Amino acid sequence: MRIAELNIYPVKSLSGITLERATLGVRGLAYDRHWMVVDQVGRFITQRQMPGMARVTVRLERDALVLEHPEAQPLVIALERRDQPRLTAYVWDDTCQALDEGEEASRWLTAVLGDLRGSALRLVRFDDEHRRPVDSRYLKEEEAYTAFADGFPFLVASTASLEALNRELQQKGLVPLPMNRFRPNVVIEGSLAFAEDGWSEVAAREGHYRFGLRKPCQRCKIITIDQSSGAIDVPGEPLQTLIQMKTQPLRPGAYFGQNATLLEGAAQTIGVGDELLVS
Known part of the structure; x- marks a missing residue:
């Protein structure tokens, strides 16, 4: 087995970036879910x-995060700035310390996305001095931390699982989906x-x-959203098909992929083509 694809999502729920190589960290691939959009109270x-x-x-870029939208000039955020006001942000039930990227970013996001129930939007950066632990109920004696991801620093998926799902979708007359x-x-x-649902560990062969x-x-409704257009072309899919496939027979709901932690290799490089061993 080998790595076919690496992706980061620097701003939670905005578009991703596909990479050939990335640096591993305890909180995920470098810059993954390092920023997040929040409402006026930090949710x-x-x-x-x-x-x-x-x-x-x-x-x-080398020294900047750049956000782009068809209806606005790009928003440029300095990568290394750390003098912003601190605020409290909330991811599900977790409380996180964050840095507020300011009024220009707030105006830009609210202009291109609209407000949320009357609340302007803000862009916040994860405070590197803050530790957000992964729920210990799911760990095996390791310590693990994440940034603004839903709950874990890494999400692992396989091309074979996507191909199996797409076969089911095509049998329903639906178009296959990208990863x-x-x-x-x-x-x-x-x-x-x-x-992957039966693996405990994945390691580099080296x-x-x-x-x-x-x-x-x-999985939630996000997988029903076309990631290029933001449109929901077929409401409920592929959620319904995944539920019918019972990929987790003992768990109700739709499941695809495995949440993961880093057991070894902080600051190491991971790359497309790396050979893997599983156990």
């Missing part, structure tokens, strides 16, 4: 509430469909990094 906002977030594209519907970080090829697969990823 996280995603495509669940605002599907149009998918249309905001993201670039990382970006599922917003994974690490995509693996060369396995059987949904084999031994310089090792992931722990800790929790099946239950």
